[in-house]
Amino acid sequence: MNPLCKLRLVLSLLIALSIFLAPACSAPLSQSVTTYTAPPNATYTSLPLATVSPFPMSPPPPTVSPVATWSLPTLAPVIANGQEPPPCTFPLAQMTATESAPENYTFSAPHVALTVPKGDYYHIFQWLPDNQQVLITEDLLSNHILNSNTIAYQSISLFNALTGVSKVYAIRPGSLNPPAWNPTLNVVVYPAENYTIDSVHGSYTFTRQVWISHGDPNTAQKMADNLSQFPLGMKPDGSKMIYLSNNKLNGWDKSLLSIPSISFDPTQWDYAKDRRDNYPVIYSLAWQPGTSLVFLYSESYGRGGYTFILNMDTGKVCELNLGGFAFEAHWSSDGRYLAFVRSTKYTYPTFSADLAVLDSITGNLKVLDVMPKDIPGKHYARDFAWAPDNRHMAAIGEIDLFSNNPDETGLYLVDMVFGQSIKIDSKYSYNEQPNSIAWSADGSKLAVLCPEMGIGANICLITVQQTGQ
Numbered sequence: 001m002n003p004l005c006k007l008r009l010v011l012s013l014l015i016a017l018s019i020f021l022a023p024a025c026s027a028p029l030s031q032s033v034t035t036y037t038a039p040p041n042a043t044y045t046s047l048p049l050a051t052v053s054p055f056p057m058s059p060p061p062p063t064v065s066p067v068a069t070w071s072l073p074t075l076a077p078v079i080a081n082g083q084e085p086p087p088c089t090f091p092l093a094q095m096t097a098t099e100s101a102p103e104n105y106t107f108s109a110p111h112v113a114l115t116v117p118k119g120d121y122y123h124i125f126q127w128l129p130d131n132q133q134v135l136i137t138e139d140l141l142s143n144h145i146l147n148s149n150t151i152a153y154q155s156i157s158l159f160n161a162l163t164g165v166s167k168v169y170a171i172r173p174g175s176l177n178p179p180a181w182n183p184t185l186n187v188v189v190y191p192a193e194n195y196t197i198d199s200v201h202g203s204y205t206f207t208r209q210v211w212i213s214h215g216d217p218n219t220a221q222k223m224a225d226n227l228s229q230f231p232l233g234m235k236p237d238g239s240k241m242i243y244l245s246n247n248k249l250n251g252w253d254k255s256l257l258s259i260p261s262i263s264f265d266p267t268q269w270d271y272a273k274d275r276r277d278n279y280p281v282i283y284s285l286a287w288q289p290g291t292s293l294v295f296l297y298s299e300s301y302g303r304g305g306y307t308f309i310l311n312m313d314t315g316k317v318c319e320l321n322l323g324g325f326a327f328e329a330h331w332s333s334d335g336r337y338l339a340f341v342r343s344t345k346y347t348y349p350t351f352s353a354d355l356a357v358l359d360s361i362t363g364n365l366k367v368l369d370v371m372p373k374d375i376p377g378k379h380y381a382r383d384f385a386w387a388p389d390n391r392h393m394a395a396i397g398e399i400d401l402f403s404n405n406p407d408e409t410g411l412y413l414v415d416m417v418f419g420q421s422i423k424i425d426s427k428y429s430y431n432e433q434p435n436s437i438a439w440s441a442d443g444s445k446l447a448v449l450c451p452e453m454g455i456g457a458n459i460c461l462i463t464v465q466q467t468g469q
Helices: 003-018
Strands: 103-107 111-114 121-127 133-139 153-160 166-173 180-182 187-198 203-213 221-227 232-234 240-245 248-253 282-287 293-299 307-311 317-319 325-331 337-343 354-359 365-368 378-386 392-400 408-415 420-425 437-439 445-452 455-468
Touching: 121 180, 121 437, 121 445, 121 455, 153 187, 166 187, 166 203, 180 232, 187 232, 221 240, 232 282, 240 282, 282 325, 293 325, 325 378, 337 378, 354 378, 378 437, 392 420, 392 437, 392 445
Parallel strands: none
Antiparallel strands: 103 455, 111 455, 121 133, 133 153, 153 166, 180 187, 187 203, 203 221, 232 240, 240 248, 282 293, 293 307, 307 317, 325 337, 337 354, 354 365, 378 392, 392 408, 408 420, 437 445, 445 455
């Protein structure tokens, strides 16, 4: 791991400790899950860079009982404090759904589209619906003096991949909490910590807030204050936004009018207190497209966290058995699959291990190998982005070689149906942190962080061509 990544890891821990006042919880280790392996008739070829057209594969095997529409997990009612929520159930668990036909993909060589200023650092969050602009943040570390009472700031911008121009929407104190683009309101919604520095005693206090910006940092509008912790979440179509405050999930609709609150006390589901560490369990959420269901998952810096499904209309909750705990969870655009980086080791500093996908129709959980199994070392999935076909993912994998050699990282195309992975590019050593990759909704472009020589992280673009079989 390069020195900058180590510095960012230290900063991440400091941010986690600053949230220590938030309610804490944990989770027991769920039952093991068998790694998914490709069927014998699935083949792929490794082709040269810039002409990668992976998976000239046989069509999917025949299926029975095709499902035209899918059903949601059965949700249990809210129960008393400290009790384990019942598991989620899947009414169509005995049925087999028809899989979509695979796509052929051709990827160009990556080219640097945005060069990071020396000392700063980029993060990539999402493409806008216009398939031209990318929501990014830039850590303004070059103007920050370490070991002082100053706070390193961060800009939130839209980067236009066609013109190469960035437009700053907001400036906030440095944060790992992601902003989001609201496609209905055409605004950036973002969490921020408001710091008050005591220069005499060398200390600070902060409050958590939610802001929106229409494009001018000077006119950004504060929407919520004094939050107990984040998460901040948004329905994919932008029609609803929610945040956690005072043991409730509050929020607004597309007219910025309040929506009914849902009770959610993070300590209510803390049924495994004896198994968690002393660090807080911090919640994140991922809203399932086309539904009122939210995947709530906690990220602990040791001994794991909880994984719940919450119905924002009814307040009912159930627990998902994922064989571990989740990081970086994202739903496929059709709302069928929940993909996440999963860890099964409940000790620090395991941030990730493998890439897993939950089928919301059947409840089937697949565990995917991103890096080749035959390369020795400790394997990690670091970040990923769904392809528009809801079958493939572009994923960044890393192997810790347990030697003085630098860790090996690569960009891979993963087919979650057959469980295959093929390397897209071998030129760059890709970023080891989350928020490093995004795939445009029309499938034509990948935006990735592509550090060179271990200095910062430039933003690279890869053009993608796809044809159905």
